[in-house]
Amino acid sequence: MEPEKVRAPNIRDVARLAGVSYQTVSRVLNEHPSIRETTKQRVLDVITEIGYRPNQAARALVTSRSRTIGVLTAQTADYGPSTSVTAIEHAAREAGYRITVTSIASSEYTSIRVALDQLLTQAVEALVVIAPQVRVLEAIRELHIDVPYVTLQNADMGEADHTMSIDQVAGARLATQHLIDLGHTEIMHISGPRDWIEADARMQGYLNAVNDADLRTRAPILGDWTAHFGYYAGLELLRFRDFTALFAGNDQMALGFMHACWDSGLSVPGDISVVGFDDIPEAAHFYPPLTTIRQNFAEIGRRAVSLLLAELQGTRVDQAQITPELVVRRSTAAL
Amino acid sequence: MEPEKVRAPNIRDVARLAGVSYQTVSRVLNEHPSIRETTKQRVLDVITEIGYRPNQAARALVTSRSRTIGVLTAQTADYGPSTSVTAIEHAAREAGYRITVTSIASSEYTSIRVALDQLLTQAVEALVVIAPQVRVLEAIRELHIDVPYVTLQNADMGEADHTMSIDQVAGARLATQHLIDLGHTEIMHISGPRDWIEADARMQGYLNAVNDADLRTRAPILGDWTAHFGYYAGLELLRFRDFTALFAGNDQMALGFMHACWDSGLSVPGDISVVGFDDIPEAAHFYPPLTTIRQNFAEIGRRAVSLLLAELQGTRVDQAQITPELVVRRSTAAL
DNA sequence: CCATTGCTTGTGTACGTTCACATTCTCAAC
DNA sequence: GTTGAGAATGTGAACGTACACAAGCAATGG
Incomplete structure (x- = not known):
C-alpha cells in the first residue's frame, strides 16, 4: 500500500461533491451572473473543503x-x-x-x-x-x-x-538649473551608459539647461551607474579643478564622486556642489546628504x-x- | 476581408509541413534519442521557418x-x-x-x-x-x-x-569580534526586525561574541533595516555616550547611524567605530568607507x-x- | 391553460501537448 | 530467406478547463 500520489482535485470532483455539473462549477469560478445563490454557496463550500485550485495551465490552454x-x-x-x-x-x-x-x-x-x-x-x-x-x-x-x-x-x-x-529631461533640467541658480557656471555631468534611454534623456536635460544659460558645454562622461565609477571618474576629473559643480546621472555615482572629493581633500559643498538623480532612500544619509531628483518609481x-x-x-x-x-x-x- | 486573427502554429502544423507525425515533432522537441538525424533536421527547419513555439500551457497540462x-x-x-x-x-x-x-x-x-x-x-x-x-x-x-x-x-x-x-551567526561573530579585537568593550547592536530569521541570527552572533569575551551585554535595538531608522536610533543612542562601537544589522542602518554621528559632532571611527553587514556596493564609498561583512548573495x-x-x-x-x-x-x- | 421570456443548469467539444501502446522499417545473424 | 531485435515512426488517448449550444424550469402575460 504505497501512499500513492493523490491527484489534485479537479473541477469534476468539485461538481460531483456539490451535486452539480462541472459547468456550473466553472460558472461559479468565473463569476457568471446567472447562478443561484444557494448553488454558488454549495460549490464554494466544497471548494474550500477539499482545497480545490483551478488549474491555470488548463485555463490558459483553453482561453489562450x-x-x-x-x-x-x-x-x-x-x-x-x-x-x-x-x-x-x-x-x-x-x-x-x-x-x-x-x-x-x-x-x-x-x-x-x-x-x-x-x-x-x-x-x-x-x-x-x-x-x-x-x-x-x-x-x-x-x-x-x-x-x-x-x-x-x-x-x-x-x-x-x-x-x-x-519626464527625465525635465528632471535633469531641474537639477542643472538648480546649480545654475546657485551661481555655478562650470558644471560637469557624469551620465549613465550609452544605450540606456534614461541616461540619454538626463544628458539631454543637462545640455539643454546649460545651453539655455549660455554656459560652457562640457562633454559628459559616460559612466555605468555604479558608485565605483563615480569614484574613479571623480579622482580623474578632480586633477583639473576646472569646475565647481557636478550633476551625476544617479545617486550612486554621486556618492562615489563625493568620496573622490574627500579623498582629494575637497569639501562638498564647500568646494564642489553635487546633485544626484533618483533619490534612493540612502541619499538622505550620505555625507553630506545629497541634493537629488526624486522619482516615483x-x-x-x-x-x-x-x-x-x-x-x-x-x-x-x-x-x-x-x-x-x-x-x-x-x-x-x-x- | 478582416486581417483575421491568425492562430499560432501548433505541433500538428509543423508535422504536416515536415511530412511527419505530430509525435515525431514532439520527440524532436523533447530530444528523444531514437530519431533519425535527417528527420530531426527537417523538423527543426520547419520550426524555425514558421516560428513555432511549443505551448507551455498545454505542456504543463499534460505533464502536470x-x-x-x-x-x-x-x-x-x-x-x-x-x-x-x-x-x-x-x-x-x-x-x-x-x-x-x-x-x-x-x-x-x-x-x-x-x-x-x-x-x-x-x-x-x-x-x-x-x-x-x-x-x-x-x-x-x-x-x-x-x-x-x-x-x-x-x-x-x-x-x-x-x-x-x-552562516549569519558566524558573520555577526566576525563583526563583533573585530570590534573586540580593536579593544572595544562597550559595543551596541542595532538589529533587524523581530521576525526576520537573519536578524535573529545576526543578533545571536553578536550576543555570542560579547558573552564569550565576558563583556557587558546590551539589549539590541530592533530596527527595520532602513537608513532612516539607523539615523534616528543613532540620535537617540548618542545622547548617552556609553558605548564606543556599534554593530549594525545591515549597511543601511550603519549609514544612518554614521549620519547621526556627524550630526552629533562625533567622528567615525575617532569616537565611535561602526561595522555593517552585507557589503552593498555603496558601502565602500560611505563616509568613512564602511567595515562590513560581505555576503555572496x-x-x-x-x-x-x-x-x-x-x-x-x-x-x-x-x-x-x-x-x-x-x-x-x-x-x-x-x- | 398555453406561449413566451429570462434565469439556471447541463452536454459536447476544443485547446496543444505528452504518454502508452502499436506499428513499420532496417539490418544483422542464422 | 526467415527471424528477431532494436530503431524509428505513428495512433489513440488523456490532461482540466471554458465556450457554444441545448435544455429545463419558473414566472409572466394573454
Missing part, C-alpha cells in the same frame, strides 16, 4: 490567455528598477495577472534575444522593459513581437505609444501596468507624464 | 509540471534580496525553469497567505522564501504546502532540510536553486554553509 505580464530587466539590483518591479507585481496581481521576470546578463544582442525568446515562449500577454532600451527596442522590432509593451523610462524616440514616461510601475491592461482591452488611456521633483539637501551651495 | 519556481520576497528593493532573485532567475533558467516572483506587502498573516496562495495556484514546483521567515514558515506548514522549499537565510530552527544557509541564490532542483529529482545534496567574510575599511579603529 496566460494572464502573465513579462518583465525584462537589466541584471541590476538597483533601487529604482527593483522598486518598479515590485510595484508592477502588485498592480498586476490586483488585475488578476502575474508577472514573470527575466533579466539580461549583458546588453549584448544575443543575451537580449534569449531573454525575449523565453518571455515569448511563456506566452506573456504584455511586456515591460526596464533595460538598456535602445537595443531591446531594436530586438523587439526584429522579432516581430506583437504583444503590447512599454518601456519604463522616457524615450524621445517617437514611440510614445509604448513609453511610460517620467512605484508610480511608474503602476502606470505601466494600467497602460498595458488598457491596451489589452482595446481602450487607450492618455498618460500624463510624471514630473520628477527636486529635493534640496546639503550637497549643494551657492558659489 | 509547471517548470516554475516561485519566489516569495518581502516588498523591499534592498541590494541583497534583489541580487539573490536575479541569481535565482539565472540558475533556474539554465535548468529550464522559470521563476515567478510574488512580494508581500506587509508581514501580516493574511498578506503572506494571499501571496502563498497565488504561488500555489500557479502550481510552482518549488519555493524560495526571502522574507520575514518566521511567519512565512508558519504559514507554509499551516497550508500544508508540499512542494520543496528553501529559505534564503540561516534558520536555526531544526529545518535544516529547507534552509539555504549562509548571488551564490546563495544559485545554491538555493540547485538544492531545490536536486530535491525535485529525488537526490539530496549536502550544501556546505557559505561563510561570510569580514571586509575591513575605515569605519573601525582601535580604541
Whole structure:
C-alpha cells in the first residue's frame, strides 16, 4: 500500500461533491451572473473543503490567455528598477495577472534575444522593459513581437505609444538649473551608459539647461551607474579643478564622486556642489546628504501596468507624464 | 476581408509541413534519442521557418509540471534580496525553469497567505522564501504546502532540510569580534526586525561574541533595516555616550547611524567605530568607507536553486554553509 | 391553460501537448 | 530467406478547463 500520489482535485470532483455539473462549477469560478445563490454557496463550500485550485495551465490552454505580464530587466539590483518591479507585481496581481521576470546578463544582442525568446515562449500577454532600451527596442522590432509593451523610462524616440514616461529631461533640467541658480557656471555631468534611454534623456536635460544659460558645454562622461565609477571618474576629473559643480546621472555615482572629493581633500559643498538623480532612500544619509531628483518609481510601475491592461482591452488611456521633483539637501551651495 | 486573427502554429502544423507525425515533432522537441538525424533536421527547419513555439500551457497540462519556481520576497528593493532573485532567475533558467516572483506587502498573516496562495495556484514546483521567515514558515506548514522549499537565510530552527544557509551567526561573530579585537568593550547592536530569521541570527552572533569575551551585554535595538531608522536610533543612542562601537544589522542602518554621528559632532571611527553587514556596493564609498561583512548573495541564490532542483529529482545534496567574510575599511579603529 | 421570456443548469467539444501502446522499417545473424 | 531485435515512426488517448449550444424550469402575460 504505497501512499500513492493523490491527484489534485479537479473541477469534476468539485461538481460531483456539490451535486452539480462541472459547468456550473466553472460558472461559479468565473463569476457568471446567472447562478443561484444557494448553488454558488454549495460549490464554494466544497471548494474550500477539499482545497480545490483551478488549474491555470488548463485555463490558459483553453482561453489562450496566460494572464502573465513579462518583465525584462537589466541584471541590476538597483533601487529604482527593483522598486518598479515590485510595484508592477502588485498592480498586476490586483488585475488578476502575474508577472514573470527575466533579466539580461549583458546588453549584448544575443543575451537580449534569449531573454525575449523565453518571455515569448511563456506566452506573456504584455511586456515591460526596464533595460538598456535602445537595443531591446531594436530586438523587439526584429522579432516581430506583437504583444503590447512599454518601456519604463522616457524615450524621445517617437514611440510614445509604448513609453511610460517620467519626464527625465525635465528632471535633469531641474537639477542643472538648480546649480545654475546657485551661481555655478562650470558644471560637469557624469551620465549613465550609452544605450540606456534614461541616461540619454538626463544628458539631454543637462545640455539643454546649460545651453539655455549660455554656459560652457562640457562633454559628459559616460559612466555605468555604479558608485565605483563615480569614484574613479571623480579622482580623474578632480586633477583639473576646472569646475565647481557636478550633476551625476544617479545617486550612486554621486556618492562615489563625493568620496573622490574627500579623498582629494575637497569639501562638498564647500568646494564642489553635487546633485544626484533618483533619490534612493540612502541619499538622505550620505555625507553630506545629497541634493537629488526624486522619482516615483512605484508610480511608474503602476502606470505601466494600467497602460498595458488598457491596451489589452482595446481602450487607450492618455498618460500624463510624471514630473520628477527636486529635493534640496546639503550637497549643494551657492558659489 | 478582416486581417483575421491568425492562430499560432501548433505541433500538428509543423508535422504536416515536415511530412511527419505530430509525435515525431514532439520527440524532436523533447530530444528523444531514437530519431533519425535527417528527420530531426527537417523538423527543426520547419520550426524555425514558421516560428513555432511549443505551448507551455498545454505542456504543463499534460505533464502536470509547471517548470516554475516561485519566489516569495518581502516588498523591499534592498541590494541583497534583489541580487539573490536575479541569481535565482539565472540558475533556474539554465535548468529550464522559470521563476515567478510574488512580494508581500506587509508581514501580516493574511498578506503572506494571499501571496502563498497565488504561488500555489500557479502550481510552482518549488519555493524560495526571502522574507520575514518566521511567519512565512508558519504559514507554509499551516497550508500544508508540499512542494520543496528553501529559505534564503540561516534558520536555526531544526529545518535544516529547507534552509539555504549562509552562516549569519558566524558573520555577526566576525563583526563583533573585530570590534573586540580593536579593544572595544562597550559595543551596541542595532538589529533587524523581530521576525526576520537573519536578524535573529545576526543578533545571536553578536550576543555570542560579547558573552564569550565576558563583556557587558546590551539589549539590541530592533530596527527595520532602513537608513532612516539607523539615523534616528543613532540620535537617540548618542545622547548617552556609553558605548564606543556599534554593530549594525545591515549597511543601511550603519549609514544612518554614521549620519547621526556627524550630526552629533562625533567622528567615525575617532569616537565611535561602526561595522555593517552585507557589503552593498555603496558601502565602500560611505563616509568613512564602511567595515562590513560581505555576503555572496548571488551564490546563495544559485545554491538555493540547485538544492531545490536536486530535491525535485529525488537526490539530496549536502550544501556546505557559505561563510561570510569580514571586509575591513575605515569605519573601525582601535580604541 | 398555453406561449413566451429570462434565469439556471447541463452536454459536447476544443485547446496543444505528452504518454502508452502499436506499428513499420532496417539490418544483422542464422 | 526467415527471424528477431532494436530503431524509428505513428495512433489513440488523456490532461482540466471554458465556450457554444441545448435544455429545463419558473414566472409572466394573454
